[in-house]
Amino acid sequence: MKLITLNIFAILMLFTSCHTSKTATATASKEITSIENIRWKLVTLMGKDVSDKNAFITFSRDDDKVFGNGSCNNFNGTYQIKEGNQITLSKIAATLMACIDMDVETQFIEVLEKADNYSLNRGTMTLNKARMAPLAIFEAVETE
Template sequence: MKIKIFVITVLSIFVMSCNSKKEQKVDSFDESITGKYWKLKILKGKDIKMEENQKREIFFTLKANDSTVSGFAGCNSLVGQFSIEKGNRIRFKSMSTTLMACQGISFNESEFLKVFELADNYTIKDDILSLNIGRRAPLAVFEAVYLK
């Protein structure tokens, strides 16, 4: 009987320790990418400038506490989920946008939103974030903007 209690206790401790490691992984996001306002600078190799008719600049933020992404795509707001793994791997999922019709804006939102579908890794250097696919040229380049 004592052996059964010992085995059950050891298994319980093992299961609890496995769960605590999972929680650490979820909470251990790379702080250099989360919690910042990432303003779009370059899309598919082309510099991006804010148009006169645009309500605000194109950006996104990643919130570590609930693994959400939110932002603005030029006309519509965007929301979704993300996950980060070892080796600067990133995945976006369940991305959606509002369905506003914006006249007079030439920026192609669908090209920007495609970045979130394709990106599988990122690099950060000196507050410049690149979302990449494989080892190719960046799909999009962003600059961290610190709000006052």
């Protein structure tokens, strides 16, 4: 009886893990053609892994507003997309909560002010300055 119960449990676990990995793979392989109306989670900033932070950015197609969280404070501003994946972010303002570690947030806001272009590759977006290495790398986590 214990063997049957163990086998049923193992089969259920196998089906559950297969379903989860297929869903994750489908999301990661989905072709994204616009940065707008997607929640982009910050995963790399200036070449360093910051995936443990809650930093994200969203570009709202309806009103050309950008908003997000720098890992502590919320921010917002405006953006303009031009031909050739050129982007300008401006009027970036953030709340002023004091946090223990402000390094990621400070660098993130600086990157937003410096970035002049972006690139998309499936579920990944990078913000760049000219042809330098990516300033920030994001992963798509939600679409509207």
